[in-house]
Amino acid sequence: xxxxxxxxxxxxxxxxxxxxxxxxxxxxxxxxxxxxxxxxxxxxxxxxxxxxxxxxxxxxxxxxxxxxxxxxxxxxxxxxxxxxxxxxxxxxxxxxxxxxxxxxxxxxxxxxxxxxxxxxxxxxxxx
Numbered sequence: 001x002x003x004x005x006x007x008x009x010x011x012x013x014x015x016x017x018x019x020x021x022x023x024x025x026x027x028x029x030x031x032x033x034x035x036x037x038x039x040x041x042x043x044x045x046x047x048x049x050x051x052x053x054x055x056x057x058x059x060x061x062x063x064x065x066x067x068x069x070x071x072x073x074x075x076x077x078x079x080x081x082x083x084x085x086x087x088x089x090x091x092x093x094x095x096x097x098x099x100x101x102x103x104x105x106x107x108x109x110x111x112x113x114x115x116x117x118x119x120x121x122x123x124x125x126x127x
Contacts, residue, residue: 041085070118081108
């Protein structure tokens with residue numbers, strides 16, 4: 001049986017792996033982009049690092065364990081923002097635009113709000 005701390009550690013490791021993947025992906029893509037760069041691509045790794053690794057490390061240190069719904073929605077928001085950042089970076093390096101690039105921030109924001117609402121709902125049920 002997994003405890004809340006174990007579940008949070010798994011999410012922390014998942015976000016750390018995602019951060020490392022985005023660092024490597026961004027570096028390889030920038031090397032092969034023939035001198036063209038995009039800040040969206042360069043800093044895509046910062047999203048899972050700050051909102052995943054850092055947040056989950058702090059939560060583990062202060063021993064606060066959010067519910068599973070929050071964790072899943074929060075990780076989905078991080079993924080939406082990260083994929084959107086990489087997508088925008090690819091478009092900038094390629095030198096084009098796409099109307100669908102607005103979908104990622106909207107989806108990420110909706111997932112972020114949903115995850116925060118889940119915290120409120122689950123805290124209200126405990127009381």
